[in-house]
Amino acid sequence: MTDTPFGPGLAWIERTVALPDRPEPRTPVLVAAGVGPIAEPGTVVLTGGPSGWVADQPVSQGGCACCVPQGGLQRGLRALLPRARRGEVARVVVETAADADPLAALVTLLGDPALMAVFRLAGVAAAGGVDEHARRRIMVADTIVAGPMVPDAVRAGNPAARVIKDLGALWREARFDPDQAANALTLSDPLAWPAAGRWLDHIVRQQAVSRITGVLHIAGCPWPMAVDTAGHHLAPPLLLPAWPAGAAPRSRLVFMGDGVDMAAIRTGIRTAAWGP
Template identity: 30%
Template sequence: MSLAYDVIPVTIVTGFLGSGKSTLLADVLKGDAARDTAVLVNEFGEVGLDHLLIGEVDAQTVLLDNGCVCCAIRGELKDALAALFSRRARGEVPPFSRVVLETTGLATPAPIVATLLGDRIVSSHYSIAAIVTVVDAVNAEQQRMRHPEWLAQVTAADRIVISKADLAGDASALDKTLAQLNPAARILWRTKNDDASIVLDEAANAHDFADFVRRTGMRVHDARSDADNPLARLNATPGHREGLDALNAFCIEFDAPLDWPVFTLWLTLLLNRHGDNILRVKGMLALTGAVQPVVVHAVHHLVHPVLHLDAWPDEAARRSRLVFIAQGLTREAVADSYRRLCRHLRTAETVD
């Protein structure tokens, strides 16, 4: 396939200020695993790359000693991605096969996802491999209480990497809190000596969701009914407190294989009506007439391209499961909306 027509996977690395995402990224770039990688950062000064640089390609692009490309984003993200792809096609930079994008510490992932999925030119050349959120084990409690951006970063993640684990002591409560806030994410602990190449896994969605299916049968309870609900203990500002009170993580399971047109109609209507309040949807579906499972993934109004897995991660769990992280919506209300649509369309699917 010509380089000009490749679709390149993008891994988004986010995390609050000081979480350690820049350190993680710098460690990734030291290894041979990043040889065919392009890295987009907001400013070079935010990442400790100076000791890695061997030569400047132009004012915004440098070539690292392992052959990968590092670019500064000084304008719109879509312009940076389009320009980088064009330079790759013309042979002006090495033929990278993946992109790692580091966000600023105060960025929420949704606008970046919107650019990657919603811009016609960008989406024709790039796809989202995973969102990796770095969480500071030492300062997570304080950041969670004070900054809504922290919560947006955590709930959008496919992977959560807990940094500074060797400085935090017993952080089991943090692990439990993160699992409750985002039950769809795989949580990893990292010390300064651990391998950082995890952020370059192009099949993150498939691997992470398979791991999720294996954990506890994917049964997720309403966060507000949990006596250990981490949101209930926050001493947050009134506006943040109100939003946290309404946050709910739950799982809907479907007994029978789903009719794909009916399901997509329902999800489209649901996101169109409530997308502003739906932080995350992720699920593995059994479809009528299909042997292999399908993974669906959405953030707010934006739906990722469907991912087809080769096989079910657990042969004993061949049923559809859909995880929601939402504000102001309950499991019962969402499940009932599907039931009502099925009744209206005279379908026979039932929801647990």
């Protein structure tokens, strides 16, 4: 994937003194774990199966995406780069099997600088359930796709995630409600840059965090900064076009994983908020 173990994010932070002067449009990528076929105009679907990753084809019958080498997904996404640059692809869906860990697909995407220069992570949608496979995919999801009845056990796996019953709602921008998450952090004071980026990199290296997602309010920057991590990979931050209408700028982050130490995270953010 990359020559460095922590992905392109740290290199981007270290070489960046000033932030980009404007938001950059990128093609959204949704990772769908066990959700089923998603077909919309302008959408390219990459489906994992026993023979590799296939674009624009029906969902494979049988097989498991976790058995597919990650390079297969990387090659599939890279093959879409020319079409995405020409504006021929509105969005991409990466469909994994219900018993596959979506974290592997996230690491493939976020750990490749060439992909992250054109694509952005739109989110992770996971099918609801109460077995161990479901627990793992729900833990890193921001949207849970469930039937008419949503067991409390499903919500408990990731209480910050929204629960939907209609696949048509997948592409709405608002996904998380950090106020409902135990492992959430909301800050009104603006954060210093690049200290905040170095703090995030420290968290993904030192903490048992599977994924971090949210937006940062950076001092002197008029736009919200979207951040995403997967495992030890920190994606290059992305400036969004605007804050939600009527909403005051603030940082909102959700930390996913087993054994997340929120006390240490809240202590460390003090340096990021007022550091150099």
